[in-house]
Amino acid sequence: MALNTLEFECKCAAPAAAVTAPVHFGVVGSGDLEVLMTPAKAGGAVKVKVVTPVTGFDALWQRVLAAFVESAKLGDVAIEINDNNATPAVVTLRLRQALAEAAA
Template sequence: MESLLFRFEQGQRKIAQASQLVGVVSSGNLEVLIGPADLNSGCEISVQTAALGFSSIWQAVMEDFQSRWQLADIRIEINDMGATPAVVSLRLDQAVEAYLEHGK
């Protein structure tokens, strides 16, 4: 397993509500847990992945995700079993959308 941590500063979208879990860890998939955290307008994303040596790809996917959502004071935990970048991006978007919907 490889552990990666990404932090993005100065997010614009603060959402304070209960944590939300999306996805299921199984062959070729991943789960995403998203929730509030006091991060001084930052967003932290931790990744536990079975696919070793892909940190530059993870970095690119996380940067793209944060540029779209601009999250602030949010912590995201990802447990991955080899999902493709497209699946990772889709699951992250689903997690934020579920998180936003849960707060309505």
């Protein structure tokens, strides 16, 4: 019944990007999510925390986040996600939009 919380770390081959200030993006609508990215020293890794009512997609979350971290060359960031059943396409889109917001 309780919410499902997933915590894991991703590390890309050559981290080159970080966020300098906290950034928030998105709304936890149906099929959507919000993401909070904050600077976090983690030896170049990205700490991820996902809170979602849906279970059974742990591996999928890890793959989607790992691919995002790799493509964005992200390191030393904490990513927190509140999810309400977003598809991988929406997850990737929102993560990129959040990052674009951080760069703006």
